[in-house]
Amino acid sequence: MSRFIKIKKTYQFIVFQKLVLVSVLIGFLSSFLAISLKKITEYYESIFLLRAFHFHFYYFLFPLIGLTIIYFLRKYLFKNKENKGIKEIFDCTKISSKNLPAYKIPSHFINGFFTVIFGGSTGIEVSTVVASATIGSLAQQKTNFLRKYKTQLMCAGIAAGITALFASPIAGVLFSIEVISRKINKALLLTNIIAVCVASMLVYVLDEPTLFTVKISMWNTYAIPYFIILGVLAGINSVFLTKSVLFFKSQFLKINKIYNKIFIATFIIGSSILVLPILYGDGYHGVKEIFLHSNDNFTFKFFLSILGVLIFKPIVTSVTLSSGGDGGVFAPSLVIGAFLGFFVATFLNTFFNANVLPINFIIIGMAALLSASIHAPFTALFLVCSLVNDYTLFVPILMVCLISKYTAKYMYPYTVYSYTLNIAK
Known part of the structure; x- marks a missing residue:
């Protein structure tokens, strides 16, 4: 009996180590993806907006170019595979056999980027969430005993992505709980906390500024x-x-x-x-x-x-x-x-x-x-x-x-x- 307990504890420790290492990797990749998308989108959006401000016909030309590029990318590069946004994440968390395919990462990264810089009136947040969730989904497919942690690892990617976008680790974890998993367990907390810590470190190292600089004095x-x-x-x-x-x-x-x-x-x-x-x-x-x-x-x-x-x-x-x-x-x-x-x-x-x-x-x-x-x-x-x-x-x-x-x-x-x-x- 003691030998069985020892083997069980050894196995649990190995699983723990794997979860920690995978969470670190997911946290880094997801936050790096989010910051990269944020940086290049902000840069080119400001250029295109300034150009359109001086030449108003660009207000019509840019959306036409953006939507056309996205259509051809989806048709020829991504083979007409559909992007359903966060709905796909819900499907994966509900159906154990369903996973997010790897093409979701470049698809949402590229299409989200083109949508915003060419004037589409939305943001890159959902594109980042799906791409980050895909990183978590791919990670759990590599090792059999990690597959039961699919939801936790997808949420870890999402939490890291939100953390990187808004410099808010608490918001990252809460979003993965309130919106995606809607339940809490030890594995979820472990993977998410590790991922957002890694994301926070990357945000700190890159010295990412807050989105809005304001001074709040009081409220009555x-x-x-x-x-x-x-x-x-x-x-x-x-x-x-x-x-x-x-x-x-x-x-x-x-x-x-x-x-x-x-x-x-x-x-x-x-x-x-x-x-x-x-x-x-x-x-x-x-x-x-x-x-x-x-x-x-x-x-x-x-x-x-x-x-x-x-x-x-x-x-x-x-x-x-x-x-x-x-x-x-x-x-x-x-x-x-x-x-x-x-x-x-x-x-x-x-x-x-x-x-x-x-x-x-x-x-x-x-x-x-x-x-x-x-x-x-x-x-x-x-x-x-x-x-x-x-x-x-x-x-x-x-x-x-x-x-x-x-x-x-x-x-x-x-x-x-x-x-x-x-x-x-």
């Missing part, structure tokens, strides 16, 4: 009723975003000829960006702009521009994804939330003399809308705090994230991810 309890209003509005807006994506996907499926899809999408995307350049690409440049002008007065032009973002960002994002673009609702949620918070704060200060701080509302709005869109309040909380590298607003962000999530769930119980998954059953 008298603003709590206004925070509640923001949470409810964020929940409503997230439902509009979700339903827009689902509606346009269903409509574009009815268009049989691919060039008709591309031309229609090009016209909608180009026209929208021409009127509101903030809609170009991931839109983070627009958020940085409103941080700089957070104390501007409420004018009719201001009202129209913000209203335009709140209405057309979900539509342009939906058209981008429905016409073949690679991405998701992660970046659009952050951008829409920022503009919603800015609008609410400025409106309250102008017409009700509320004396609230617009910067606080911008930050809280980002977290609230992300929370409502993916039904992950704790991921949104830590991710947005990391984006600004400040936890001053921890309490109001947590409160508003919970309000926005449950407002959205009450109005419409599905996210883009869960609704797609239910349809597939």
Whole structure:
């Protein structure tokens, strides 16, 4: 009996060693992929956006080029193999025999890059998540006894990728738990913690800056009723975003000829960006702009521009994804939330003399809308705090994230991810 116990402990130790080594490898590869995609996308997006700003016909030409390139890449390089985004990850975690094929890594990396730099109104986050999950999926296929840890290793890749994108290891782990696995066990915690530690080290070594540089001084309890209003509005807006994506996907499926899809999408995307350049690409440049002008007065032009973002960002994002673009609702949620918070704060200060701080509302709005869109309040909380590298607003962000999530769930119980998954059953 003692010999059996000894053999069992030896085997468990070997498995532990393998899990640690594989988690380190997954953490490095996933974070390196995420940082590489982030860097080159930011660089070329800024160049293309500046070019289009000076020559407006590029607002139409760039989306046409991007969607056409993606179509031919999918048809000839990736042999018409479909990309279903996060739905594929859910399928793999539910079906033990199903794995993510290796082509998902270059497919999502390349297509996500081309989508954003050519003006597609989405971000690289979902492309990174699927590519990182594929790294974890491939790792567990190499050794038989690691196959029972498929979900854990895929989540480790995802957590490392999110950590690298947003410099937030806690958000990385929470996203893999709240959105992907939806359960916790020792192996999940072990693999994810190791992977995000490796990713954090790489972020530190490369000295990756935070996405937004802002200074938060304080928040006041008298603003709590206004925070509640923001949470409810964020929940409503997230439902509009979700339903827009689902509606346009269903409509574009009815268009049989691919060039008709591309031309229609090009016209909608180009026209929208021409009127509101903030809609170009991931839109983070627009958020940085409103941080700089957070104390501007409420004018009719201001009202129209913000209203335009709140209405057309979900539509342009939906058209981008429905016409073949690679991405998701992660970046659009952050951008829409920022503009919603800015609008609410400025409106309250102008017409009700509320004396609230617009910067606080911008930050809280980002977290609230992300929370409502993916039904992950704790991921949104830590991710947005990391984006600004400040936890001053921890309490109001947590409160508003919970309000926005449950407002959205009450109005419409599905996210883009869960609704797609239910349809597939």
